[in-house]
Amino acid sequence: MIMRTLLLAITICLFTVPAGAQSLAEAGLTEDGVQRLENWLEGEVTAQRLPMAELLIYRNGVVGYHRTTGVSDLTTEAPLRENQLYHLMSMTKPIVTVAFMMLYEEGHFQLTDKVADYLPEFADLKVARNSDEGLQVATDPATSAITIEQVLSHTAGFSHGLTGTMLDNEIAGALYYRPHADIASRVKTLATLPLLGQPGEQWIYSTSPDILARLIEEFSGQTVIEFLEERLLGPLHMTDTDYNIPAEESGRLVANHQVSEGMLTKAAMQLPSSGNKVYGGSFGLYSTAADYLKFCRMLLNKGELDGTRYLSPKTVELMTTNHVGDMRGNGEGFGLGFGIITDVAENGVLGSEGQYFWNGAYSTFFFIDPSEHMIAILMSQRSPYSGYHEKMFRQMTYQALGD
DSSP states (O other): OHHHHHHHHHHHHHHTSOOOHHHHHHHTBOHHHHHHHHHHHHHHHHTTSOSEEEEEEEETTEEEEEEEEEEEETTTTEEOOTTOBEEOGGGHHHHHHHHHHHHHHTTSOOTTSBGGGTOGGGSSOEEESOTTSOTTOOEEEOSSOOBHHHHHHTOSOOOOSOSOOHHHHHHHHHHHSSOOSSHHHHHHHHHHSOBSSOTTSOOOOOSTHHHHHHHHHHHHSSOHHHHHIIIIITTTTOTTOBSSOOGGGGGGBOOOEEEETTEEEEOSOOOOSSOOOOOOSSSOOEEOHHHHHHHHHHHHTTSEETTEESSOHHHHHHHTSOOSTTSSOTTEEEOSSSEEEOOHHHHTSSOOTTOEEEEETTTEEEEEEGGGTEEEEEEOOEESOOHHHHHHHHHHHHTTBOO
16 A cells, blocks of 8 residues: 555656646646646546546647556556557547548448448348347337448447346347457347337437448458558557557556446456457557547548548548437537537537547547647546546646637
């Protein structure tokens, strides 16, 4: 305990060294605001509501702020360092969606196309009548075929198996807890499971990006990781982003932690960091804050970075436009792969209309604000996911802005 307290004290001292005044000024961040942000994160780590945090703010073309605090593993008490590897979990979704939309620009499909035109197993979907029953629930036929746009916007009616109902628990078991040889196997299983609603009639957060991953394989003739490395990760120099971590780099992986009855401990189950062969669109990638910043900078720059264009500005505009009306509520919409702030007042958190974002189940967060020329990334490894930390991350980042 004494050693852990000492390490935390040293880490916090390192964390609170003020960022360079020039960097803060260039990024339009205030010293007082940054100090309040640091104080909040220090408090979360000290109170063991977060085991660690890496925070990065990029604004006006510069990294204005980048700090780490806490430990990368409670059992070893090793301080968190920059350039460590995190489970992205659902922050995999935007990366795979961008890759998929690169194929859209090549003319492989239209957004209004039926998924069953390319994956016939989705031709005869059923819709559950009652989510409190298991997979044998009574069903009705889907009244329309699901489209690629509905898959991209989470309006097709699929589930993610996360709500805790009997049906969702069985869906999660079929998709994630039974072995699958590859993404094709998982997606074929998804096609056999009942939808939670009729296509196009609601927004339900779902595992539908796995369908995008399968379609990448169908259109490109490559595995998802081959396509990503050739077309996106490689050109962006995201050298630490992959579905598997090389053995020599495994020591950089940050452990996942869990909160149970107010106690923070290392999670009993850690996802494998090697040997993964299901290259999914919903989760599965490992990455660093620095790598994810490169991805976000490309998007903030309307699809181009360092002389290489990945998407056209109009495609980025399409992806970051609300496609779901008021289905989500709370001042939030959803585009193609990203949540979008549509009404700051209704949302109730500091921000800008047009800000787009997403997060991961192990408490990783990012947002891009084009009107403020800003990207913010917060990496941790804590489950269950906390909406509180997402809101406070935004609140404390925006309050640190100056001119």
